[in-house]
Every structure is written in C-alpha cells, then in structure tokens.
Amino acid sequence: MEAHAAHHLRQLRAHLLRRGHPFPPAPHPDPDRAHLSVLRAAAAPRLALAACACLRRAGLPPPGRRALPALLRAARCEGEASSVLGGAHGLAVRVGVQGDGFVGTALVGAYAACGCVGDARKVFDEMGARDVLAWGVMLDSYCQTWNYKEALLLFGEMKRSGVVPDQLILATVLSACRHTRHLRTGKAIHSYMLVSDILINAHLSSALINLYASCVNMDMAEKLYNGMPRKDLVSSTAMVFGYCKNGKVEIARSVFDEMPEKDVVCWSAMVSGYAQSNQPNEALNLFKYMQERAVRPDQVTVLSVISACANLGSLDKAIWIHSFTENNGFSKRLHICNALIDMFSKCGGLTLALNVFNTMPGKNVITWTSMITAFAMHGDGKSALGLFEQMKSEGVEPNEVTFLGLLYACCHSGLVDEGRSLFRCMVQEYKIEPKHEHYGCMVDLLGRAKLLQEAVELIESMRLGPNVAVWGSLLAACWMHGDLKLGAFAAKKVLELDPQHDGASVLLSKIYAKSGNWNDARKVMEVMKLQGVSKETGSSWMERNDTFDEFAAGGEKHSENDKILLELNGKLLIEDVRLCSRC
Known part of the structure; x- marks a missing residue:
C-alpha cells in the first residue's frame, strides 16, 4: 500500500509540473490552484489528503477559500473528517476565510458527517452570510442525527431570516414533521407550497404522503397518492405503512400487490402490518413468500416475524424463526435477541429463552427485564428474584418495567413479603414513581393472599387516582375470597370509570345473586342489555x-x-x- 501511495504521489508531482506548478513549489505560487489540481488528480481521497500534506511540507502556502471545501469533501469521503477537521478549521481561521459561505458550509457538513452536530451548529452560527445551501446542510445534519425537533426550530429561524426554502429543504422539514408527528407544521408547509406555486415534484409528493400517512390522515394521503401520475416506490410504501397503522390491512395489501417493484422496506411494512393487526399467520406466510422471492429481510422484518410467532404461541414456529436468525446473521444483534427471549417465553420455551439469554454477547436493561418477565410468566418467582440480584451485581440499573415484571413474578408465586420489599425498593432506593400497573400488581398480590384491607389501604394511599385495572384487581380478589360487600363496592368503582365494562357488570350481578339480592342482580342485567353490553367472546388457538x-x-x-x-x-x-x- 505504501509503495502504491509513493507511486501515485510521483504521478501527482508530474501532473503538477505539467500544469505549471513546480515541485517543490515556487516561492509565490497560487496555493489553491495547486491543491485543487492534487485533489482532482488523486485516484482516492486518502491519496489526495496525503498529497496535500506533501504540498504543505514542501513549502506551499495553505489552501484557501477555494481549496478548503474540496479538501473537507475529500476527508468526508474517506471517513477521516474527525482527524483533519480541527486542523482545517484552525487553518480557515488563520487565513481569514472562516466566515466565507463556501468554507463555512463545507465545515458544517464535515462536522455533521463525523457526528459533531454541536460543532457544526457553532460554525453555522458564526457564518456571516448563510445562503439556502448552508441552511439546507444544517437542517439535513439535524435530520441525519435524528434531532428532528431541533430541525423544526432551525426551520423557524430560517423563515424569520427571510431565506426562501427550496424543494430539498421543504422535503427535509416534512420528514422532520413526519418523525415528530407534527402534523400542524406539516400542513402549514403544504399550504405554503400551494400558495407559493412551488413545483411539487415526485420527491415532495412522497414526503407529503409520508407525513399524512404517518399521522394517520389517510384521506389527504389518498388524495395526493391518487393524483400522482406515476406511483413511485417511496409513496406506495408510505401508503402501505399508513393503511397498516390505520388498521386497514386489506387495503394496504392491495396497494402492496399492485406495486411493480418492491424493496425490503415495503416488504417489512406489510409484514409488520399483519403482525401488529393480530394476523400472525398472514405475517408468516408473507415472510415465507418474501424468502421465495429472494428478498433479504432486514432487522425490522425479522422483529415483526418474531412478534408474530410470539402472538401465535407456537413453539415449533419459534424454533424455526430462531434457526433463521442464526443462519442469516441476526442472532448476535441485541434487539433480535431481546425479542427472541420474549417470543420463547410466550411460546412456552422457558429453557430456550434462557439459552438465548446466556449466550448473548452483551445485555442491556431490556434483556434482563425480558428474562425476569419470562420467569414471571412461568410462575418461577424465585428465579426472577435471583436474576434481579445478578442484574444489580453487574451494575445494570432497573427501570419501571423491570419492577413491573418483578411484582408480577411475586404475584404469581405468592411472594408477598418479597413483593412489599420490591415496591419499597422501587420508590425509596431507585426513586421510581409507581404507575397504575405497579399498584395493580400489588393489589393483586395482596388480594390473592387475602390481605384485602391492606390492599384497600394501598389504593387509598395512591397519589394518582386508581383506574379500572386497580379496582378490577380488588374486585377479582373479593370474588375469590367471598367478600361480597367489598366486591360490590369495587365493582361499582369500576363501572363508574367504565360503564361498558362487561366483566365488572357480570361479577356485580353474580355478587348480588350470591347474596340473595335477586332484584339488584336483575337490574344489573337489564342495564347491560339496555346499554348493549355483552360479555366478550372467548376464543382459543x-x-x-x-x-x-x-x-x-x-x-x-x-x-x-x-x-x-x-x-x-x-x-x-x-x-x-x-x-x-x-x-
């Protein structure tokens, strides 16, 4: 490699000589001409950077306002922006071109390319004159690093500065609106384009459709989509995504089937739509068809299929998708492994879930929480608590979901003292404010142990008002232990919050009947009939x-x-x- 670089540098020297730039350079050459010649003649960005360094060592003055942007672009292409940025920035200050629009814009882009968005913004703010290109680079930098809210704030500054946005900037800002679900701002931009007679090209149309579909405004998305003379891949995928999110999976599938070409994003959107709409068989069938068409799935597709397998509860299907992840290079990815633990747990494969957990190269709080919840679902509260101690010993701090899994484990294993201790630990040691779900688990735990009065006292101590789930847990415990008076009270509290709650109505009727209060029991059933409330149909797979x-x-x-x-x-x-x- 070094020999090749030396050979290329000799070629560059000959190139400079032919262009009238002596090497070593003359006392007063035009430095930008020499540097630009090197950058244009270099076969690779790394060699261009090396050649420019040689010019400096040979005594050539530093590059100026014309060559600096080209040098920064070469560094970005090579992925070495971070190693030369400080020097280039200092050089721009020394030669007095830091306020130049071309140099400043190149610096902003270079800083953003290496993830230094804060430094990019400092350079941007120090620029004397900022044209539409500079604004566009800074906006794109925020969007590339998922700082969508900052992008929208910057766009507001741009409007106040009087700079007129171009089509690329408008598409970038619409993307930020989509990711932040800021439909109001997106609509305002759409209105601005209409009144300003801005040409809404295919790129802008796709951005608008993406915005409306993501914000579940499918009427407007349909209007724009149907008005497109040619449906491109991006806009069609946005419609598939929007229909799936809006619960119209059949319409999404019809759009999907009509697409002449499909990429992995489109396939993933459709598979995910089936998984999220509780049609796991359709998700798996489409995934198999995707494999038949030799379309390589991405991580989003695999996560959706894992979710579908978990909803089915089929251990055979779970083992199959696990084998697929291992054979296709997904088995070491953190998010995939976390999902596999959850899938095996829901499919009855606790040992397989533990195998995935034990073989993971790295674990985060979601990993530990998923395994704790797996033990909880299978009634192994002792193992869940043991894993929690191991989690703390490895320095992983639990979150509110971790404690929810632990309380659930205690509830289904009858570990009352441990549950009380964990609840206090969550509040006092980790300063986590309990949510309704935590209180619901504690009421359920105490209720199963026939500690109904303690459960009532806990409900009365809640800083946030008890919801249907909390009163429902007390109601179930009262019915279990035959406390009809307290049960009737809990049922009425549930019905105050949700008059259409079929379970509470049925249990209240049964409580009245068991107490011999047939008139009140009949009244409850009459109210149910009058309101059209019926017991939810049960089903099994x-x-x-x-x-x-x-x-x-x-x-x-x-x-x-x-x-x-x-x-x-x-x-x-x-x-x-x-x-x-x-x-």
Missing part, C-alpha cells in the same frame, strides 16, 4: 396441519354449521361456533 385455527364460543358472528355442546351447571347448552381459519 389450535395448530393443525401447519396452520392455526381459532375456536370461538358464543356470539352472533358464528355460523350454524359448527356447533358444540357445552355442559354448564348440569345442563346441555347448544351454542353456535365458527371455525375461523387464518392462513
């Missing part, structure tokens, strides 16, 4: 021939073709049942 069938009981939605006999209180009750197959 069964895997059969590599597909999953859902069996549901009761309700008008079931066909008359499938019927089952249910024995209830010694009587045979015929209910309609429909077999819902989700491919």
